[in-house]
Amino acid sequence: MEFDNGDKRRRSCEFRELKVVTLAAICFMILSQADAFDPLDPTGNVTIRWDIMSWTTDGYMATVTVFNFQQYRTIMNPGWTIGWTWAKKEIIWTMMGAQATEQGDCSKFKLKIPHSCKRNPQVVDLMPGAPFNMQFNNCCKGGVLTSWGQDPSGAVSAFQIGVGLSGTSNKTVKLPKNFKLLGPGPGYSCGPAKLVPATVIPTDDRRRKAQALMSWNVTCTYSQFLASKNPSCCVSLSSFYSDKVTACPTCACGCQNNDTCVTKDSKLLQEDERVKTKKSDMTPKPLLQCTHHLCHVRVHWHIKDNYQDYWRVKIAIINFDYRLNYTLWNLVIQHPNLNNVTQVYSFEYMPLLPYEAINDTGMFYGLKYYNDLLMENGPKGNVQSEILMKKDKNTFTLKHGWAFPRRVYFNGEECMLPPPDSYPFLPNSSHRLLISASSIVASTIFASFFHLVVILL
Structure with missing residues (x-):
C-alpha cells in the first residue's frame, strides 16, 4: 500500500508526538520516584506487616502492624487509614484494635454478619479510651504515630483481623492488592505486598515467642511533591x-x-x-x-x-x-x-x-x-x-x-x-x-x- 506525502507527514508528526508523550511520561515517573527519596532520611518509610497467626474454618486470624520507620516524619491527626483490594472474595469477620470505615453489602449473610464485606475496605485505628474488649496491643492511638527517631515506642500501631472466604493454607491464601496509606493526607504511595520470612512475635508475657504461619510486608514512601505543589x-x-x-x-x-x-x-x-x-x-x-x-x-x-x-x-x-x-x-x-x-x-x-x-x-x-x-x-x-x-x-x-x-x-x-x-x-x-x-x-x-x-x- 502506498501513502501520499500528506499521509507520510501526518504519520511522521503523530510518531514524533508519541515519542514526546512517552518521554514525558518516563521523566515524570523517574522524577516522582526520585522525589520520594529523602536525602536526610534515605531509608525512611512506613511498613505494613501482615502476620497470619492461625487458621480458621474458612480463613485466618492475622496481626497487622504499622511501623513508622521515618526518622522525623510524624503521622499526625487524623491518623493513618489503610486501604487495599482483596485478591478473591474475602470478607472481614472480626477486628480488634481497629475498624473498617464501611460495612458494605453483607445481605447474603443471615446468621452471622461480618464486620465488613467491602471488596476494597479502608481501616482506621480506634481512638484512645476505646472499650477494653475492642483493644489490641499497640492500638487505640487515633492513628497518630510519632517518628521513629523521636520515639520508637510511639511509632508502632497494631490490630487483629479475622478474614473469611480466603483459603486456609499458605497455598490458597492470596495476598491483597493495591495497598494505600490514606489517613495522614496525600503524598504516600505503597508498593505491592511481598512475602517475607515468617515473623517471630513475643507473646504478651514476653516469656515465649510465637511464629507466624505466613507473613508479608507492604512498604509505603512519602513524596512532598505528591503531597502538595x-x-x-x-x-x-x-x-x-x-x-x-x-x-x-x-x-x-x-x-x-x-x-x-x-x-x-x-x-x-x-x-x-x-x-x-x-x-x-x-x-x-x-x-x-x-x-x-x-x-x-x-x-x-x-x-x-x-x-x-x-x-x-x-x-x-x-x-x-x-x-x-x-x-x-x-x-x-x-x-x-x-x-x-x-x-x-x-x-x-x-x-x-x-x-x-x-x-x-x-x-x-x-x-x-x-x-x-x-x-x-x-x-x-x-x-x-x-x-x-x-x-x-x-x-x-x-x-x-x-x-x-x-x-x-x-x-x-x-x-x-x-x-x-x-x-x-x-x-x-x-x-x-x-x-x-x-x-x-x-x-x-x-x-x-x-x-x-x-x-x-
Missing part, C-alpha cells in the same frame, strides 16, 4: 551583626486569596471560637492568617552571639494556623556545625546520621508536657530555644551566609529558604565580632529563664 513552611533569618531581617520569600507557600487566609479581624475567627466549644470528631480544615508568605509555619533562625570558641543561635517556630495544634512536632536542620552541638535549651536534640561519615543534621523536638505542643496561631502559638555550638576553627565563619542553615524541615516537610543573596550581610568594617568569655556564663543563665518572645515580621 507548595511547601507548608518557610524560614526567615537575622543576625546580631546586622539590622536586616531576611523575611520568608513572598508566596513561599502559595499566593493568598479570600479562600486560603483570613485577617485578624475576620468574623470567621469569631465563629470559630464559638464552634470550639462544641465537640466535633471532624478534623478542621486549615485557616491561615494572611501573610506575605502564606505558610502554616515559619521557622526563624537568629545568630545571637559569637564567642571565642563558641557561637549561639536562637530558633523560633511560629504557627500561623488558627485551627491546628501541632502535637509532637519536630524540626530538622542541616548545618555543618551541628557536629559540635554543646547545649540545647528548651528543646530535645538528637543527631541524625543519614550517612554515617557525615554528622551535619539534627532533629529538635519539644520537651514532654512542656512545649511538645505547638499551639494554634495566637500569643501562645510559638516555641523557642537556643543552641550553643563549639566552633570548628577550620570552617567557622560569619561570611557568605555560612552560619545559616542549608535545609530546614518542619514535621517532615521541607521549608522554603530565602535566596542566599538576601541573607543579612557581615559589615565590611567588622573583624571577629567576639564576645568576652564571661558573657557565656551570663547568657547561659539567662537562656534558662528567657521568656517566649517572637520576632514578628
Whole structure:
C-alpha cells in the first residue's frame, strides 16, 4: 500500500508526538520516584506487616502492624487509614484494635454478619479510651504515630483481623492488592505486598515467642511533591551583626486569596471560637492568617552571639494556623556545625546520621508536657530555644551566609529558604565580632529563664 506525502507527514508528526508523550511520561515517573527519596532520611518509610497467626474454618486470624520507620516524619491527626483490594472474595469477620470505615453489602449473610464485606475496605485505628474488649496491643492511638527517631515506642500501631472466604493454607491464601496509606493526607504511595520470612512475635508475657504461619510486608514512601505543589513552611533569618531581617520569600507557600487566609479581624475567627466549644470528631480544615508568605509555619533562625570558641543561635517556630495544634512536632536542620552541638535549651536534640561519615543534621523536638505542643496561631502559638555550638576553627565563619542553615524541615516537610543573596550581610568594617568569655556564663543563665518572645515580621 502506498501513502501520499500528506499521509507520510501526518504519520511522521503523530510518531514524533508519541515519542514526546512517552518521554514525558518516563521523566515524570523517574522524577516522582526520585522525589520520594529523602536525602536526610534515605531509608525512611512506613511498613505494613501482615502476620497470619492461625487458621480458621474458612480463613485466618492475622496481626497487622504499622511501623513508622521515618526518622522525623510524624503521622499526625487524623491518623493513618489503610486501604487495599482483596485478591478473591474475602470478607472481614472480626477486628480488634481497629475498624473498617464501611460495612458494605453483607445481605447474603443471615446468621452471622461480618464486620465488613467491602471488596476494597479502608481501616482506621480506634481512638484512645476505646472499650477494653475492642483493644489490641499497640492500638487505640487515633492513628497518630510519632517518628521513629523521636520515639520508637510511639511509632508502632497494631490490630487483629479475622478474614473469611480466603483459603486456609499458605497455598490458597492470596495476598491483597493495591495497598494505600490514606489517613495522614496525600503524598504516600505503597508498593505491592511481598512475602517475607515468617515473623517471630513475643507473646504478651514476653516469656515465649510465637511464629507466624505466613507473613508479608507492604512498604509505603512519602513524596512532598505528591503531597502538595507548595511547601507548608518557610524560614526567615537575622543576625546580631546586622539590622536586616531576611523575611520568608513572598508566596513561599502559595499566593493568598479570600479562600486560603483570613485577617485578624475576620468574623470567621469569631465563629470559630464559638464552634470550639462544641465537640466535633471532624478534623478542621486549615485557616491561615494572611501573610506575605502564606505558610502554616515559619521557622526563624537568629545568630545571637559569637564567642571565642563558641557561637549561639536562637530558633523560633511560629504557627500561623488558627485551627491546628501541632502535637509532637519536630524540626530538622542541616548545618555543618551541628557536629559540635554543646547545649540545647528548651528543646530535645538528637543527631541524625543519614550517612554515617557525615554528622551535619539534627532533629529538635519539644520537651514532654512542656512545649511538645505547638499551639494554634495566637500569643501562645510559638516555641523557642537556643543552641550553643563549639566552633570548628577550620570552617567557622560569619561570611557568605555560612552560619545559616542549608535545609530546614518542619514535621517532615521541607521549608522554603530565602535566596542566599538576601541573607543579612557581615559589615565590611567588622573583624571577629567576639564576645568576652564571661558573657557565656551570663547568657547561659539567662537562656534558662528567657521568656517566649517572637520576632514578628
